[in-house]
Amino acid sequence: MSLIINALTSTNAANFVQNSTAQVLSEGCLKAIGRPVFTLADKTAEENEKKYSATKEFLYQSLSMMAYFGLIFPFKNIDYKFLKFFKPLKDTDIAKAKSKTEFNEIFKNLPEGELKTKVKGARELTAIIASGVILTIITPQIVNKIIHPLMNKDKNENKLDKKI
Secondary structure, eight states, X not given: OHHHHHHXXXXXXXXXXXXXXXXXXXXXXHHHHHHHHHHHHOSSSOHHHHHHHHHHHHHHHHHHHHHHHHHHHHHHTTGGGGGGGSGGGTTSTGGGOOSXXXXXXXXXXXXXXXXXXXXXXXXXXXXXXXXXXXXXXXXXXXXXXXXXXXXXXXHHHHHHHHHO
16 A cells, blocks of 8 residues: 555656656546446447447547657657746747757756746646647648548448448
């Protein structure tokens, strides 16, 4: 029991729950597994419709997570460039960093305190905004172009089988 408590109260656990990318991963995995399970458990729906809906939801969530992680990590490599748009950080050395390496070096040498907290907050805010744009605008367009033709093809074939 103490092993579990130690894991939940560790610094790594605290960092995980405060990281927007980790939150998206957690939520996406829960949706990819939970939604299809609950759909399949529905006793009022028709068996074929349940399978179709559960498959489509699983594919949608899985592909969404892949697209999200394909887009968020490149963004996280340039997030330091957005610090100059935050008024409290605008004139600091860290907001003037020209490369990720330079940014990391300056950030590493910052003393714990208000400035370091503001930088962490600004970076997390930019990640949250990027997550919102990626998950609400970009990812659905990518995933819909893949899933709808694939799933509608299967659905149309099932309709043809029923007509014969």
